[in-house]
Amino acid sequence: MKLSAEMKAFAARLGHEFSRPDLLSRAVTHGSISGPMRDDNQRLEFLGDRVLGLVMAEALLEADRAATEGQIAPRFNALVRRETCAEVAREIEIGTVLRLGRSEMKSGGRRKEALLADAMEAVIAAVYLDAGFETARAVVRRLWGDRVKRVEVDARDPKTALQEWAQARGEPPPSYAETAREGPDHAPVFTIEVKLASGPAESATAGSKRQAEQAAAAALLKRVSE
Structure with a gap:
């Protein structure tokens, strides 16, 4: 061939x-x-x-x-x-x-x-x-x-890190919800909101649900860690 x-x-x-x-x-x-x-x-x-x-x-x-x-x-x-x-x-x-x-x-x-x-x-x-x-x-x-x-010394993905943060404080795992979807079927853009049982929440937008979830988790983790 x-x-x-x-x-x-x-x-x-x-x-x-x-x-x-x-x-x-x-x-x-x-x-x-x-x-x-x-x-x-x-x-x-x-x-x-x-x-x-x-x-x-x-x-x-x-x-x-x-x-x-x-x-x-x-x-x-x-x-x-x-x-x-x-x-x-x-x-x-x-x-x-x-x-x-x-x-x-x-x-x-x-x-x-x-x-x-x-x-x-x-x-x-x-x-x-x-x-x-x-x-x-x-x-x-x-x-x-x-x-x-x-590669980061601590390369845990943000979703895992946020879940561990919540569990360490006696909270249930954070919840994720798709709040918006835009764009054509071959190139959708998702907006995901992540929320802790104690109230804090953040949203993020990306070209895949996983990326949006990770970005939202990272934003929330940064917020609650400050």
Whole structure:
């Protein structure tokens, strides 16, 4: 199988020349276009998630040899979560080579965070199957760059931190409610309100419910901690 010029350019951005181009082709094929004769990237995504996890766990242990498991775990979660994978995917422009069905194309699939993150993990798996763990590790470490060094010492996500703050004071977990949704179906914007049982509340707006919840939690946590 020969790669198109566009796919060759993507492989160059990725930093790996495939001896089995079919792996890369499968890694960027979304389930919306798969058929009896075409494999999508779901199985590769599953494998890539595990490869990424091992690489990041190893990198974090090397970066801070004195850190406890409790300190490393939130940093690990921050490095492998969907948002980070999608961020890296955007940097190497995975969206330009994604193979999508008509419905996903019309709904802006090339920009969807979930699709980008899944494809990023699938591509990692493709590199692993094509050339082994050492090569996959090198590719991941290069793409993630200094994120391992920059990850916050306390990288707990704001929702977790806010819940722990509430529980430490004998309060039930904070509640989240969608108060508004705007924009077209392929690019919705959500407004989420988070509220503590004791009364304080904050709202935030973002392109996904998760991001809006995290932003609202961060704002409320900052408010009650001051």
